[in-house]
Amino acid sequence: MRCRYCHNRDTWGMKDGEVVSVGELMEKIRAVKHFLSGGVTVSGGQPSLQPEFVAELFRACRKEGIHTCLDTNGYVKGMTNPIVDMLEQTDLVMLDIKHMDNDLHRKLTYVGNERVLDFARYLQEINKPTWIRYVVVEGYTTDPVYAEQLAEFIAPMDNIEKVELLPYHSLGKHKWDLMKDIYELEEVTPPSEELLRDLQRIFLNKGIQAIY
Known part of the structure; x- marks a missing residue:
């Protein structure tokens, strides 16, 4: 990725x-x-x-x-x-699921999400305690539809203990500068608390603990 x-x-x-x-x-x-x-x-x-x-x-x-x-x-x-x-x-897996939409996952990470979702299914199969981490970034993951898709995907999984909604930040931009690479999300701002609360509610409504 x-x-x-x-x-x-x-x-x-x-x-x-x-x-x-x-x-x-x-x-x-x-x-x-x-x-x-x-x-x-x-x-x-x-x-x-x-x-x-x-x-x-x-x-x-x-x-x-x-x-x-x-x-x-x-x-x-x-x-x-x-x-x-x-x-x-x-003992515990913290698994990033960047996006449920394969095309947008590829746009965000340059690879598809098939392996990630298969990995998540395997963690369910072996009943490995897991936290799902979902980065909330404007233009990619803020649409409630995508949170709904993620919630529907993990709702049947008994091994998922909670979802962590991680607000986007640009604190690592200086590392891109040091590597002489282009940081393409420089103009993107962190999500509002209202948005995080709305996304949190989507998971809570499906009985999934979610924090931010």
């Missing part, structure tokens, strides 16, 4: 960053374990690009009694053994 509003534009390079081992990360985690009120969340970039590493890290965390959370866009090519193993070691 190449989300137009991505606030981690600097993570797109697959050969950039620092190479670390699970052991090195666990040393850092143990050093602050006393202060961890929730647990460990692996985000990104996209953690599903390194499922073997995430599975090993989460396995080590769980041995220490540390809750594990996967923050993902769900764009995976099938439920391969590494993906299945990663999910088996995951």
Whole structure:
């Protein structure tokens, strides 16, 4: 995915960053374990690009009694053994569903939403506790019709604990500037509280907890 509003534009390079081992990360985690009120969340970039590493890290965390959370866009090519193993070691999934309309999903992220929706269905199949995250961005996801479509999609899923409505912001724009890339949503403003409340009501009316 190449989300137009991505606030981690600097993570797109697959050969950039620092190479670390699970052991090195666990040393850092143990050093602050006393202060961890929730647990460990692996985000990104996209953690599903390194499922073997995430599975090993989460396995080590769980041995220490540390809750594990996967923050993902769900764009995976099938439920391969590494993906299945990663999910088996995951206590909670925070899944971004960018858009229910495939054409608009492609316009927003440059890829279709088929893999994401299949991933969501698999999480339902294995009854994995999941939070759905839905970014509210003017010109893409503010139409109530799209929220209705998302609510209808997840309403039958018993594993969905809640929906988080995330107001669009441009706090990551400076990273696009650093990468000498064009940030196309510069003129887009954050949604109003009234709009967020209206979208929240759509989910609540279908018995789905929704917060913003």
